[in-house]
Amino acid sequence: MxxxxxxxxxxxxxxxxxxxxxxxxxxxxxxxxVRDLVPDPAQVDQLLSTEFVYSQANGIPELRERIAALYPGATPENVLVTVGCIEANFISLQTLLEPGDEIAVMAPNYLQVWGAAQNLGMVVRTFDLASEQGWALDVDSLARAVTDRTKLVAVCNPNNPTGHIMSSGEMDAVVAAADRVGAWLLADEVYSGAERLTDEETPSFWGRYDKLFANNSVSKAYGLPGLRVGWIVGPPAEVDKAWARHEYTTISVATLSNQLAAIALSPEVRxxxxxxxxxxxxxxxxxxxxxxxxxxxxxxxxxxxxxxxxxxxxxxxxxxxxxxxxxxxxxxxxxxxxxxxxxxxxxxxxxxxxxxxxxxxxxxxxxxxxxxxx
Ligand SMILES: Cc1ncc(COP(=O)(O)O)c(C=O)c1O
The missing domain is CATH 3.90.1150.10 (Aspartate Aminotransferase, domain 1)
Structure with a gap:
């Protein structure tokens, strides 16, 4: 090893x-x-009657419906609720890849996918956001990093640590690179909704490419990291395979977290x-x-x-x-x-x-x- x-x-x-x-x-x-989420005493009372059952392992239906509603054309079948985006990313790698597979990862980046993929026996190449071009995508480095052996391309958009938001052209270039070799695309989109200069939420890669896992959580844009709720949105067959990995890692997200996340993503509170x-x-x-x-x-x-x-x-x-x-x-x-x-x-x-x-x-x-x- x-x-x-x-x-x-x-x-x-x-x-x-x-x-x-x-x-x-x-x-x-x-x-x-907690008060920001449930200001109403009647809601608190309802939460106090919650039984600490193992909640529905892939996420309670209400939460999966609310997540699906954020992705045009998605249904709860497309959604797996995970313990933060960190579990979503980890089991995405386990689901979509085999040891020895090659992946291309955006850099700089939150180095979870980069490090976890190495620990899972994958070969990691990187492509760049170039500081001298205002952290824009370096398309030449993308073309070099994505080879005939690439099984997955991983991006973080908006990016951690630079805060760069990809343009539509940059997103197209990433999709085209993955498509050229039939690779999966893993999009970590946890900062979408946390824009500084516009109220327009950064668009998801959802709808731009079929072989996609769009991962997210309530930790960043919603200010709720301690709830430990994230998700994968992808094709139902692969989402089901990810659920089978989730049964090994965490079984289910905490009962109260499922409920509070459903409140957070409701049309009134979100x-x-x-x-x-x-x-x-x-x-x-x-x-x-x-x-x-x-x-x-x-x-x-x-x-x-x-x-x-x-x-x-x-x-x-x-x-x-x-x-x-x-x-x-x-x-x-x-x-x-x-x-x-x-x-x-x-x-x-x-x-x-x-x-x-x-x-x-x-x-x-x-x-x-x-x-x-x-
Ligand atoms: C890009 C990115 N993805 C995932 C995570 C993990 O987030 P979560 O709290 O949802 O597990 C972080 C945390 O900093 C992050 O920056």
Whole structure:
């Protein structure tokens, strides 16, 4: 068996995110509360009568219906409810691929698919979003990465860590590359709905290509990471095969989480949650931007189109992991180092946070930048 590839970003976050004074390492906004979801005492009363049964293993019907309604032409048969998008991505790989298969993964990226695929014995190639072109898709690198042996192409749109939203032309190029070799497309779309500059939700790949798993969750755009609810939307036969993997990993999502996620995706509550997320993003970014500008040439950025994260480059001769280790130890604050996306000299910084907390965390990063620059 080949060497285990740890998920280095999640390793660092699990250890420190609840210990530091300022956690600016999350990619979602400040989380919503149970009260935000169920303000009405009658609804609370109903929830209190919930029996802790094993809920329907592929997701309760009401939730699968609400998820299907977000994808034109989809029915509950197209939907599997999972424990977050992280389980959705993991079992997608197990379902669609065999050890030894080759996959092409977008980079930079949340490195779950990249690392898990290696641990499952797959051969991983990457294609780029190019920083010098405002993180636009490098179509030449896509053409090189997708070969006759490619069984799956994996994208994250909007992208973590850059916040890049693919244009329709870029989406077409990805579909064409997968189609050219008959590969599956795995689209991680967790930041759709968390746009900074527009109220138009980033379109899904759903409807553009048949061999597709469109994965998502309530963690980012809905501000509900602790519910641990995600999903796969795909062709019914393959979704059923993914369900068979889900029976090995988690059986079912928690009973209350199924119910609360159904409330979150209801036509009454969903728009409010999306607006709440965009409000955090739109209030936080100007604070972050002013802070960034105050550093002159030391920091530069391609402004993110979506997600509550910025990915600035710093002009200092220090490795990003070393920087963050010092940030934890000396300043009691946490961000994600560029190394965790295989892009050194960058930091991923959350800004979808209450203003005072955000300012406090940015001040700690400023102190360390100044200590190193002096
Ligand atoms: C792109 C991406 N996919 C999936 C996940 C996992 O999310 P979830 O909380 O839905 O499991 C994350 C978390 O940061 C992410 O950034």
């Amino acid at each position: 080949s060497k285990f590839q740890p998920f280095v970003m999640e390793r660092m976050m699990s250890k420190w995110e609840n210990q530091v004074d300022y956690n600016l390492s999350e990619s979602g906004v400040h989380p919503a509360t 728009p409010k949650l999306l607006q709440r997320t965009r409000d955090y993003i739109r209030r936080g970014y100007p604070i972050f931007e002013e802070w960034l500008r105050s550093h002159g040439d030391l920091l530069s950025i391609v402004p993110p189109g979506a997600a509550a994260i910025a990915f600035p480059r710093y002009a200092l001769d220090v490795n990003s992991t070393t920087f963050v280790e010092r940030l934890i130890k000396e300043k009691n604050a946490l961000v994600a180092p560029g190394d965790h996306f295989n892009v050194d000299q960058h930091l991923r910084i959350s800004f979808g946070l209450p203003a005072d907390y955000l300012r406090g965390g940015l001040e700690r990063i400023h102190q360390l930048l100044t200590d190193i620059a002096d």
